Amino acid sequence: MKRVLVVLLAVFAVLSVVVFTGCKAKGGDMRFMYWGSVEEIQIIKEMVDKFQKDTKVTVSAERAPSGPPYMEKVLTQFAGGSAPDVLFVEANNFKEFAEKGVLEDLTPYLNEETTMKIGDFYPEIIKRFTIDGKLFVLPRDIAPICVVYYNKKMFDEAGVKYPKDDWTWADMLKTAKKLTKKDANGMTTVFGFVDDWPIWETFVFSNGGSMVDNVERPTKCTLDKKAAIEAVQFRADLINKYHVSPSPSQMTGMGGMGTADMFISGRVAMFFSGIWKTPTFRAIQNFEWDVVTFPSSKSSNRGYASGGSGYAIVKTAKDKKAAWKLVTYLAGVEGQKKLAATGLAQPAMKAIAESPAFLDGKAPKHKDIVLKAVKYAKFSPRVANWDEINVSMIAPAFDKIWNGKEDANTVLKELVPQINENYFSE
Numbered sequence: 001m002k003r004v005l006v007v008l009l010a011v012f013a014v015l016s017v018v019v020f021t022g023c024k025a026k027g028g029d030m031r032f033m034y035w036g037s038v039e040e041i042q043i044i045k046e047m048v049d050k051f052q053k054d055t056k057v058t059v060s061a062e063r064a065p066s067g068p069p070y071m072e073k074v075l076t077q078f079a080g081g082s083a084p085d086v087l088f089v090e091a092n093n094f095k096e097f098a099e100k101g102v103l104e105d106l107t108p109y110l111n112e113e114t115t116m117k118i119g120d121f122y123p124e125i126i127k128r129f130t131i132d133g134k135l136f137v138l139p140r141d142i143a144p145i146c147v148v149y150y151n152k153k154m155f156d157e158a159g160v161k162y163p164k165d166d167w168t169w170a171d172m173l174k175t176a177k178k179l180t181k182k183d184a185n186g187m188t189t190v191f192g193f194v195d196d197w198p199i200w201e202t203f204v205f206s207n208g209g210s211m212v213d214n215v216e217r218p219t220k221c222t223l224d225k226k227a228a229i230e231a232v233q234f235r236a237d238l239i240n241k242y243h244v245s246p247s248p249s250q251m252t253g254m255g256g257m258g259t260a261d262m263f264i265s266g267r268v269a270m271f272f273s274g275i276w277k278t279p280t281f282r283a284i285q286n287f288e289w290d291v292v293t294f295p296s297s298k299s300s301n302r303g304y305a306s307g308g309s310g311y312a313i314v315k316t317a318k319d320k321k322a323a324w325k326l327v328t329y330l331a332g333v334e335g336q337k338k339l340a341a342t343g344l345a346q347p348a349m350k351a352i353a354e355s356p357a358f359l360d361g362k363a364p365k366h367k368d369i370v371l372k373a374v375k376y377a378k379f380s381p382r383v384a385n386w387d388e389i390n391v392s393m394i395a396p397a398f399d400k401i402w403n404g405k406e407d408a409n410t411v412l413k414e415l416v417p418q419i420n421e422n423y424f425s426e
Contacts, residue, residue, distance in 0.1 A: 029057045030322060033074055034088035035066040039279060039342040044330065046338065051329045057322050071096065078102060085317035086326055089137045091128050091308040096384040098131055104313040105134040109324045115332055120349045124377050125308045139310040139348035140331040141339065144373040145202050145274045146294045146304035148172075149364070153287035154179055154190070154269045163270075165293040165369060169206075169234060172270075172295045176244035179269035190266070192244035194259045196273035198402060200232055205303025205378050206296045207231040212381045220424050223394075224416035231297070232401060233408035240404035248402055274307070275370050278343035282363055291364040293373060306377035308348065346370050389423055 048061050064070045071093055077083050097103050110118055122142050129137035155162055160178050176192025183189050209227030212218035238245040263271035264284055296302055311327045313320055336347040340358035347353045353371055380386050397415045400406040
């Protein structure tokens with residue numbers, strides 16, 4: 001079944017490819033592979049069009065769905081000797097490209113660039129895309145997953161004070177309890193808290209825990225340590241003990257309503273995700289909302305799972321100087337300013353992230369929390385098979401915890417030795 005799913009995803013990726021109007025559908029001087037939302041597509045199209053006009057270099061820009069379909073398509077092209085010249089790369093799929101040694105070292109290009117320098121970028125995202133002193137991806141954005149969106153109307157009606165950035169897990173639980181509502185039959189009509197998906201990593205990091213012993217060169221999984229176990233159990237307790245978050249079965253009973261839809265429709269008071277939900281939530285008309293930093297177990301603990309993305313040149317690119325020029329259009333000052341204006345992503349360049357281009361005065365009022373969160377950003381282990389570990393081992397085991405069938409201590413004490421034996425033992 002897994003192989004069938006992979007094949008179907010690959011077929012879907014092929015069928016979903018989009019080629020920009022004005023770019024050559026086949027051939028062309030350069031091929032560029034990417035994924036993105038509607039807002040991102042428009043920005044990428046504008047920058048590619050500008051690049052073509054300025055350089056007279058034609059670009060075949062191909063879009064594939066994000067996640068596994070994107071990786072499936074790109075890796076298939078590499079295997080077939082038809083890799084694109086420029087790639088869109090995300091912080092968590094970078095490791096797979098890096099291990100295969102297919103990306104060009106961008107350090108010499110950036111050192112000679114006059115429009116930007118390495119010090120313009122957040123060092124955290126530069127470090128993520130750097131191996132042995134070589135930068136392989138020019139960062140476009142960084143995305144600490146630290147944003148709790150809250151419904152101000154619900155807080156006001158319940159007489160609950162808005163949360164502050166120094167709040168703790170205990171504060172969040174107390175607040176969530178006050179905002180959870182039930183009907184006469186005991187059915188929950190409004191939940192106090194929900195996350196976009198099971199974002200257990202940030203729970204672990206905000207309790208001082210870790211996933212592995214060394215993110216860059218991991219030798220073992222550390223999710224069986226006390227801090228990680230406590231964090232995973234706390235998220236489970238929000239569901240099964242305190243009933244302030246919906247269970248998987250309750251989500252199923254909502255007929256496919258997503259957690260973001262719950263926030264939009266007033267079914268949840270606090271919604272945890274990244275800043276990228278901003279464009280969607282700005283369309284809300286029924287209530288005002290704002291954001292606050294995800295809490296820590298105690299004030300001394302700070303840590304947030306993070307994403308981030310950028311553009312890379314493939315080693316086999318036909319014209320690497322032209323490829324670098326395209327990369328600077330996509331991830332340079334103008335490209336990052338355009339992306340910032342959508343509210344969708346936090347620019348990787350510090351000056352742009354701190355400017356009105358990103359801090360535009362629109363909702364959310366306290367958007368600057370993500371600027372402060374960057375120094376606490378933590379990435380997934382930089383090994384090519386971490387996604388495989390997550391999908392095939394961690395997620396199924398954690399489902400038992402979220403469903404209340406087993407506790408975190410039992411599951412993790414059994415799971416981690418299996419991960420270490422299968423993936424980290426020599």
